[in-house]
Amino acid sequence: MTIAEVCKKVGLTPDTLRYYERIGLIPNVSRTAGGIRSYTEYDCGWIEFIKCMRGAGVQVEALIEYVKLFQQGDSTASERKQILIRERDRIAEQLLEMQNTLERLNFKIEKYETDLRNAEKELQSITNSKE
Amino acid sequence: MTIAEVCKKVGLTPDTLRYYERIGLIPNVSRTAGGIRSYTEYDCGWIEFIKCMRGAGVQVEALIEYVKLFQQGDSTASERKQILIRERDRIAEQLLEMQNTLERLNFKIEKYETDLRNAEKELQSITNSKE
DNA sequence: CTAACACTTAGAGTTAACTCCAAGTCAATA
């Protein structure tokens, strides 16, 4: 796959993909004779994983660390697991915070709704009394 | 309340509070005769609201817009409501994405656990067969 | 009264994560 095809498939820009590769997030992308990137399905798997993690707010730095350990082989498995646990816990915490905020916003929106309804009613009763 | 007291109370730095005020997120903070900020409970309410929204990833730009409308009075109520709805929907969407990622991470972590257990078992059986 | 310390301002600096640019190369088509 070319970079354009991968971009269409996963929804990232070529610049972002090249950036991710440059900083070590997508290991071993091979090239054609002319030096053009040629992505395998395996590469796409990585990209998709990275995209998913980034979408949940996992920092690039943590992902670089993970990929680096991955490339060092099986002996780093438990260290990698620790990274995943750490990031999982972060996401879980952030999730709670967002759930609270969501609830708070829902209350506030509801309050706006009743207030706006009441204001309209009042307006109408004034209009009516004038007739 | 002084800026230091508010900071301790809500968990923000003085720099951040001054920054928020400067860009219009905390309206009408009054000063002492000497020009030092003196926060009311009402101010703290705003700050706490802003902190909550920021904690859930609501952009400063959206909050500035909201505060500006708020200061313009009742006539902006429905416009303000629209902002809250928009941000609520964003948070809800982000929440879903994070829940998916959380699940994915949990699977991955579990896989690491079984793999590591198996590796250890294998190691042990080799050790045993040598004895 | 003075030393020490918190506060003030305007504005510069930092950080993360892209995003864009210039100059050049490669592939396909008229």
Add this chain to the structure above:
DNA sequence: TATTGACTTGGAGTTAACTCTAAGTGTTAG
């Protein structure tokens, strides 16, 4: 074969949201 358009690289620029600095003022403990 020439041109068009996607690709390459290294490096500069951008954006959001702080965070820090410098130079000065106010407040309080000894």
